[in-house]
Amino acid sequence: MKKKVFVSGCFDMLHSGHIAFFKEASKYGDLYVGIGSDSTISELKGRQTINSEQERIYMINAIKHVKQAFVNSGSGILDFKEDLIKLKPDFFVVNEDGYSPKKEELCQELNIELKKLKRIPDTGLPERSTTAIRTGGNCTLPYRIDLGGTWIDQPYVSKYHPGWAITISLEPIVEYNERCGMSTSTRNAAKKIWPYYLPLEKPEKLAEILFKFENTPGSTMISGAQDAIGICMPGLTRHYYNDGFWPTKFESIQDETTLEWLEEHISMVLLWPREKGLDLLSDTFINEENVKSLTTAADNVWESIKEKDLEGFADSFLKSFNAQVKMFPSMVNDRILNEIDKYKEKALAWKLAGAGGAGYLILVSEKPIEGAMRIKIRRKEML
CATH class of the missing domain: 3.40.50.620 (HUPs)
Structure with missing residues (x-):
């Protein structure tokens, strides 16, 4: 039979x-x-x-x-x-x-x-x-993930210590599920402005337009700027926050060797939707010491990427995640920790995509991990 x-x-x-x-x-x-x-x-x-x-x-x-x-x-x-x-x-x-x-x-x-x-x-x-x-074969509306500094784009965090958030813009080579950390709500807002494709010119300005469109006057909750920036600004970008919703400066890396290096060492695993009723702000430890740990880790993530230092990248990547969890312990629970344990022998570092808990697990590894999705970073297009 x-x-x-x-x-x-x-x-x-x-x-x-x-x-x-x-x-x-x-x-x-x-x-x-x-x-x-x-x-x-x-x-x-x-x-x-x-x-x-x-x-x-x-x-x-x-x-x-x-x-x-x-x-x-x-x-x-x-x-x-x-x-x-x-x-x-x-x-x-x-x-x-x-x-x-x-x-x-x-x-x-x-x-x-x-x-x-x-x-x-x-x-x-x-x-x-x-x-x-x-999409007609054209990657029109990207997704984004963060590599360090998540939460610093909220003034109630950056008021304790300024710092950078780091994002990469992803081509939609797969249709990522509606999960926290993939900026799907901001991406859906972008579809209302640009139904068919993202314009190529002035990506920083496009990000500002999208941020303001999503966060209309009178909004009780302000979506972090890194979602709009990660969608609209190609390649690897970091943005600096100092007690404000919009960053005061940007830096970007677009060279092909760096982006290929990141694609070689970053992958993602699908988890489950954010748990209903989860309130990340109900139990927080936001203070100067913890926020400084977050910003220092993000600085080291950036420098390690520039040097293509995998060991340093993995170390600072994990420290950035640990700093997030220290400030917002409700991000993780036993179920998530058990899932992370499955990859500790295969990956050098890990973090949850975004700040909402669950969604996708981002892994840093020396070699591709079986069963994990490889990422494809959106390149800067020439006009």
Whole structure:
């Protein structure tokens, strides 16, 4: 009897990359495909599907590599859990960017072998992703992650000690889930100004426009400026805050060797959404000593990157994260610490993307880490 193989995903706007994935997965046995319902995708991605669940099922069932396709019966990020229990497959197959700790835990619980595949197009075909197709192949609206100094863009932090925040702008090579740390709310605000593409000229001014657009007069909560800066300003940028919402100065690194070096040593792992009801400001320790630790670490992150000093980069990167947690201990809990423990032998350093807790785990390593997503930094485009 052939073994059973299960894969799950949106599979919206079906393309050759999906077919290559099905073909590779089917080598392990009869392939069963669970797709997210229209309502689940709307919840997780913050957008409507291009093709309805009925259309997606019809197309996937027509593919010769697929034994059977069905709509997952649940909701949320593990919408396939009950189907997995009922199907009892031998293998659960995911792409590198489809891996998550929850999937691994569930497979261990159900005694299912988790297989992680690399995104490799079939012979003679270009690499394909739904994100690239949806945007016409142009990376129009970037995401951003921070590498140091998170929280310094809030005046109630920088009033104790001024300092730099460091961000890198990311090409949307995968469609990152709506998670804290990826500035998705600011990115959604940007779509209202620039629905199709981000203008190329004057990125600093674009960032200021986006910041002011998102934070309208009378806003009770001011979104940090680093979100808008990270989206609009390409490459690696640091911005200096001194008891204000907008930075007083900028510095940028755009040379190719530095950006390639960062891409070689930084990867990301998907965690879970920020826990409902989490109040990061309910228990804080913001004072001169702790803020100075944060800013000193950010200074050392920047200098280590300039020198391409991996050991120094990892050390200061981790110190920056530890300084964040010392000021805002609610950022982490036992669940997050347990997840970090899984990478301590593989990574040199780690931190949560952004300041909201959970979301994505950013890893610094000497070599690529299996199952983690590689990043692609947005380069400065010439007019």
